[in-house]
Amino acid sequence: MPDGYFLTPMHGTPNTPAPPDIHLVFPATEMSVRRALLSLRASLKALAINELAIGFVEIILAEVANNIVEHAYPLNESGTVTLSCSKAEQGLRFEVSDRGKILPGGVIPPTKDHDLDAEINHLPEGGFGWGLIRDMTSMLMYKRDEDRNILRFRDAFAKV
Amino acid sequence: MNITSETTGDLQILTVHAPRIDAVAAIQFKDTVRELTADQETAVVLDLNQVDFIDSSGLGAIVASMKHLGKDRPLHLAGLTPIVAKVFALTRMERVFRIFSSPMEAVQIDQVKSA
Numbered sequence: 001m002p003d004g005y006f007l008t009p010m011h012g013t014p015n016t017p018a019p020p021d022i023h024l025v026f027p028a029t030e031m032s033v034r035r036a037l038l039s040l041r042a043s044l045k046a047l048a049i050n051e052l053a054i055g056f057v058e059i060i061l062a063e064v065a066n067n068i069v070e071h072a073y074p075l076n077e078s079g080t081v082t083l084s085c086s087k088a089e090q091g092l093r094f095e096v097s098d099r100g101k102i103l104p105g106g107v108i109p110p111t112k113d114h115d116l117d118a119e120i121n122h123l124p125e126g127g128f129g130w131g132l133i134r135d136m137t138s139m140l141m142y143k144r145d146e147d148r149n150i151l152r153f154r155d156a157f158a159k160v
Numbered sequence: 161m162n163i164t165s166e167t168t169g170d171l172q173i174l175t176v177h178a179p180r181i182d183a184v185a186a187i188q189f190k191d192t193v194r195e196l197t198a199d200q201e202t203a204v205v206l207d208l209n210q211v212d213f214i215d216s217s218g219l220g221a222i223v224a225s226m227k228h229l230g231k232d233r234p235l236h237l238a239g240l241t242p243i244v245a246k247v248f249a250l251t252r253m254e255r256v257f258r259i260f261s262s263p264m265e266a267v268q269i270d271q272v273k274s275a
Contacts, residue, residue, distance in 0.1 A: 034183075055242065059247060062182060066217065128251045131251065
């Protein structure tokens with residue numbers, strides 16, 4: 001047995017990245033998003049992430065996944081959401097992908113600037129999602145890869 | 161969704177007995193608040209102390225409920241848990257509501273005001 005044999009990484013060569021700590025594939029429905037978030041919560045707890053940070057991650061992923069349910073897949077068409085998460089020294093890294101429609105214009109939508117001094121009847125009831133995602137993540141990146149949407153980000157717990 | 165109602169003086173207090181107001185629960189939340197506040201005329205305090213998660217659909221449902229009550233019946237919030245408070249802060253919607261630490265605080269301030 002050559003020296004250093006046991007130093008060989010458990011998972012493939014250095015060229016193949018280690019598998020994520022969490023990998024979930026779930027149907028693109030509101031109820032499945034809720035269940036996936038509860039499952040993610042349990043897994044993050046097992047990775048020794050603290051309760052408040054888990055809550056933050058849950059907000060980000062709820063917005064990302066519900067956007068896919070509501071906008072990427074047409075109504076009555078089934079699709080799935082794939083989520084992976086890796087714990088790194090700098091925090092948690094996420095990748096969320098789906099095979100739905102491309103984001104409008106192929107870019108991450110901007111934060112909506114709502115007029116909160118508007119009369120009560122004109123106050124916004126939606127359009128908060130991408131603002132929350134932008135506020136709570138860092139290194140947010142979107143890529144259309146053939147028929148796949150890929151969103152990558154890190155949680156920015158320290159930022160907010 | 162289980163929401164209970166109690167009227168104290170000039171305030172109707174609605175307590176949400178659910179851990180989440182999310183996309184799944186949003187419509188049910190709106191409908192239940194609508195039912196419970198019909199036939200009433202007072203301001204409303206929404207006690208969110210048992211709610212530990214809200215997403216933008218849930219937030220939208222609370223804003224919709226406020227609009228439905230109209231200008232003369234303000235909807236106040238009470239008992240925001242950390243994650244719920246964070247969502248209201250980041251979306252700046254905390255500016256739109258009067259927020260009390262507990263329903264009791266809302267009742268006390270209301271009594272002072274009407275004394």
